[in-house]
Amino acid sequence: MSDVVRLEFRNVSMRFVEATGQSLTAVAGVSFSVRDGEVVSLIGPSGCGKSTLLNIGSGLYAPSEGEAYVDGERVEGPNAHVAFMLQKDLLLPWRTIVENVMLGVEIQGLPITERKRRAQALLENLGLAEFLDRYPHQLSGGMRQRVALARTLAVDPTVLLLDEPFSAVDAQTRIVLQRELAQTLKRAAKTALLITHDLLEAVTLSDRVLVMSRRPGRIIDEIQVDLPGRDDPIARRHEARVNDYVSRLMDRLDIGHDSLNTAGASA
Numbered sequence: 001m002s003d004v005v006r007l008e009f010r011n012v013s014m015r016f017v018e019a020t021g022q023s024l025t026a027v028a029g030v031s032f033s034v035r036d037g038e039v040v041s042l043i044g045p046s047g048c049g050k051s052t053l054l055n056i057g058s059g060l061y062a063p064s065e066g067e068a069y070v071d072g073e074r075v076e077g078p079n080a081h082v083a084f085m086l087q088k089d090l091l092l093p094w095r096t097i098v099e100n101v102m103l104g105v106e107i108q109g110l111p112i113t114e115r116k117r118r119a120q121a122l123l124e125n126l127g128l129a130e131f132l133d134r135y136p137h138q139l140s141g142g143m144r145q146r147v148a149l150a151r152t153l154a155v156d157p158t159v160l161l162l163d164e165p166f167s168a169v170d171a172q173t174r175i176v177l178q179r180e181l182a183q184t185l186k187r188a189a190k191t192a193l194l195i196t197h198d199l200l201e202a203v204t205l206s207d208r209v210l211v212m213s214r215r216p217g218r219i220i221d222e223i224q225v226d227l228p229g230r231d232d233p234i235a236r237r238h239e240a241r242v243n244d245y246v247s248r249l250m251d252r253l254d255i256g257h258d259s260l261n262t263a264g265a266s267a
């Protein structure tokens with residue numbers, strides 16, 4: 001990891017105007033940065049503006065105030081250095097699995113054989129070798145999410161923005177995929193911002209965890225995870241100190257005192 005900042009949010013606020021004409025502040029005054037090769041998780045109650053921030057970082061939404069920067073350049077629309085995986089998988093139903101994964105790479109203008117080779121290798125790593133020529137509707141929710149992850153990785157971006165990438169995956173597959181992702185990120189020294197509701201996932205995959213308040217979302221805490229083996233989340237699970245980190249995150253999120261923790265969120 002180096003000190004070069006890859007992704008930065010500077011005083012970002014986002015207001016949405018609802019159909020009723022009322023305005024809703026989703027996030028307020030959010031500032032943080034992610035350094036080269038660093039993996040940072042973003043956690044917070046449902047509706048606090050996590051996906052909104054990711055959409056701003058990927059250039060899909062323009063913030064009402066403040067700016068997002070990638071590699072020091074202001075984000076003004078989607079760009080090739082950032083790959084994102086949205087909370088919905090957004091696979092194209094008329095394309096096969098391998099064609100879906102090749103999608104992002106098409107835009108980069110690589111030769112078709114190279115594109116296909118890369119897509120196949122990623123799908124094989126994610127356990128989908130037998131499904132290359134199927135269509136999205138023939139796959140389970142968890143498999144579709146894996147395809148979406150493969151598509152994100154295929155672009156070989158500098159910065160990855162991942163919105164709950166494993167939320168539809170069963171618990172066992174999830175552990176395997178977490179390791180796959182961790183190894184990929186480490187091997188290629190990628191910078192990543194990962195949104196998750198799974199506190200153990202946040203601790204085992206990240207260098208740092210940012211905690212957001214309820215809407216309007218602000219960053220209320222930042223926890224550096226000082227554990228070995230960021231490329232091996234399964235080994236990290238066995239570290240005794242993991243529980244201390246998870247407990248601290250639960251305290252910050254008020255879990256246990258307010259079980260749903262969504263008051264104030266209309267979504």
Ligand SMILES: Nc1ncnc2c1ncn2[C@@H]1O[C@H](COP(=O)(O)OP(=O)(O)OP(=O)(O)O)[C@@H](O)[C@H]1O
Nearest residue numbers: 016026045046047048049050051052053265266267
């Ligand atoms: N395009 C939009 N138009 C209007 N309101 C929006 C829009 N996108 C998000 N919101 C609102 O902004 C708030 C934050 O939504 P966001 O999706 O960012 O939350 P989140 O933290 O990702 O929640 P979850 O954990 O449930 O995914 C919510 O109240 C939501 O209704």
Ligand SMILES: [Mg+2]
Nearest residue numbers: 050051052087
């Ligand atoms: Mg979300």
